[in-house]
Structures are given as structure tokens and as C-alpha cells.
Amino acid sequence: MLAEMPSQTVCVIIAAYNGERTIARAVASALREPEVCEVVVVDDASSDGTSICAASADDGSGRLKILRHDVNRGPSAARNLALRSSRGTLVSILDADDFIVPGRFARLLAVSGWDVIADNIAFVPEPAVPGFAFHQLRDFASGDHRMSLADFIGGNIPRADVPRGELGFLKPVIRRDMLERAGIGYDETLRLGEDFILYCRILAAGGSFRLVGQCGYVAVERPHSLSGRHRTADLAALAAAHEGLLREPALSAAERRLLLQHRDHVLRKLGHRDFLDRKHEGGLAHALWNYAARPKMLFGIACDIARDKFSRRPMRTPKAEQIPRYLFG
Structure with a gap:
């Protein structure tokens, strides 16, 4: 109809x-x-x-x-x-x-x-x-x-x-x-x-x-683009907004589990950004010292930094047959 x-x-x-x-x-x-x-x-x-x-x-x-x-x-x-x-x-x-x-x-x-x-x-x-x-x-x-x-x-x-x-x-x-x-x-x-x-x-x-x-x-x-640049305060605010959503009483167990998974992804990005901030403020040793007690997070941050450096290569225009790409389908 x-x-x-x-x-x-x-x-x-x-x-x-x-x-x-x-x-x-x-x-x-x-x-x-x-x-x-x-x-x-x-x-x-x-x-x-x-x-x-x-x-x-x-x-x-x-x-x-x-x-x-x-x-x-x-x-x-x-x-x-x-x-x-x-x-x-x-x-x-x-x-x-x-x-x-x-x-x-x-x-x-x-x-x-x-x-x-x-x-x-x-x-x-x-x-x-x-x-x-x-x-x-x-x-x-x-x-x-x-x-x-x-x-x-x-x-x-x-x-x-x-x-x-x-x-x-x-x-x-x-x-x-x-x-x-x-x-x-x-x-x-x-x-x-x-x-x-x-x-x-x-x-x-x-x-x-x-x-x-x-x-x-x-x-x-x-x-x-602005959507590709994440400030520490912006990521912290987004993580806090997840906490507000998690307080919704109508969420199912599956929805809550997925939302926690998405929040954890945001928290990992927040840790990455915070590490870079600390490095900028006090050098690499200062940043490493602050994360020494969290080796798992530090390893994740190192992987993210390597991935980020790789993704910052100059944008190349894809071949004509590859333009455009689509969100789904």
C-alpha cells in the first residue's frame, strides 16, 4: 500500500x-x-x-x-x-x-x-x-x-x-x-x-x-572530514552517552550486550586518543608509564596507532569501476 x-x-x-x-x-x-x-x-x-x-x-x-x-x-x-x-x-x-x-x-x-x-x-x-x-x-x-x-x-x-x-x-x-x-x-x-x-x-x-x-x-x-577526527573530550562524551542508553529499562539482553560491545569500541578509541595526548604533553615515556599497568589496552593502542598511520596515506582516487561504493548491498 x-x-x-x-x-x-x-x-x-x-x-x-x-x-x-x-x-x-x-x-x-x-x-x-x-x-x-x-x-x-x-x-x-x-x-x-x-x-x-x-x-x-x-x-x-x-x-x-x-x-x-x-x-x-x-x-x-x-x-x-x-x-x-x-x-x-x-x-x-x-x-x-x-x-x-x-x-x-x-x-x-x-x-x-x-x-x-x-x-x-x-x-x-x-x-x-x-x-x-x-x-x-x-x-x-x-x-x-x-x-x-x-x-x-x-x-x-x-x-x-x-x-x-x-x-x-x-x-x-x-x-x-x-x-x-x-x-x-x-x-x-x-x-x-x-x-x-x-x-x-x-x-x-x-x-x-x-x-x-x-x-x-x-x-x-x-x-x-570532521567525522574522521576524534578529540578526547568528544569520545568521552560519546562513551558517557552509551551509559545513558544502557540505563534504558526496555533493552533486551541481546541489545544490551551489543551496546556494551559498541561502547567498548568507543572506550578503546578513547584510550588511543588519551595515549597520544599524554605523549604530546610529556613524551613517549610519560605515555607508556601511564599505561604500564594496562598491558592489554597498551597493545590495542599500539595496533590502532599502526593502523591509523597506514590509513593516513594520501587519498587515491579509486578506479572508475570502483566509484561509488555503497553503505550496504
């Missing part, structure tokens, strides 16, 4: 910080979609021309709204401001680097029975974007399925054979009334993993999350 929706119901939210090079492309891709009733850009105290470049993509339809923070407060606060300042019954997050595949919302809104719905993501390296065309996208089989909380958490536990393919990268469409009924918003203590925590809270509150195989979102991969 097709879902009956008004022609314009989607509010696209773009939190942007120093995104003058890409924000116009993101805004234009959202305004091209007839189901979009508003595009809300929150300039999170950028030091460049982000707001001006966003305004340059205005199509004159009156759907573009640009807000600005006086101080940088992070993507969670920016998105919450956009939520409070918008009216669309459906909400869709778009990163300032990325863009929407034409027809995306028409395809998603044709599916019924969801509080949250997401589709596949195509990852395109930044050097390959100028030559990218939508006809390059793979034509996945149609169909959708419901994703459980256990499915989602398990899909975010990194594996060595999957290059940054966690389901936390999903950019779904969310029913506003689901957020309002459950009292859920973005956790403003987080500058890392805010999407993961939000989706977990929605699923823990009983929200129905459906996945569609077709690709409707293009994520541009940059070698030094």
Missing part, C-alpha cells in the same frame, strides 16, 4: 561549519525535490562565507531559511535549532558536503508503516566528484525491511573488512511527531556519534525504522 502524503512535507536540515565550498550544492539538491517544503541551514559560527554561499543557491521559492549561531555549538545544537525553527511534518538531515539523488523523497514517501526511513548511501571520494554523474549509481532491487535496535547497533560495530561502513552514517527521514511524542532530540553534549545515539533512542522508544535498498544520498568522502 502506498503512503498518502501531501506534496510538500519534508524539512531538510543542514548544519554547516566552514562549508562554503559545498553548501550551495547541498542546498540546491534539496530545493530540487518537490516534496521539500523548507530547507533550514544553520551556520554554526563559520569563519568563511558559508551563509553567503548557501543563499546563492536560493531558488526564489521561499523555502530556504538560513540561521546562524554566534558561537560554534556543534552539529547537535545546530540541528536542534533547525528543528525548533521549522514546521515540516517530516525531517531529513543533509550534511553540507553531501547531496541528494533526484527523486529520493518520492521513493521514500511511497513506503508506508514507518517512523524513520532510510535508503542506501553512495560514497564518492572528493577528487572524483567533478566527474560523477547520477547514472553511475547502481540500480538496486526495490523493496524494504524493518531494522531492529539489535540490527542497528550490530551494524555499527566496526569490522576490519568494512571501510567505515557503519549504519550510523544513515541519513533518514524522520516523522517529527515521533520525536515530539518520545521527547527525543539531538544530545547537545555530543560532537561525535550524535546520529548513532539519536537513532538508538528512537528505536528504544519503539520507533519503526525501515531500510530501502535503493540509493538516494551521495556522501562525499574527504581525507580530513
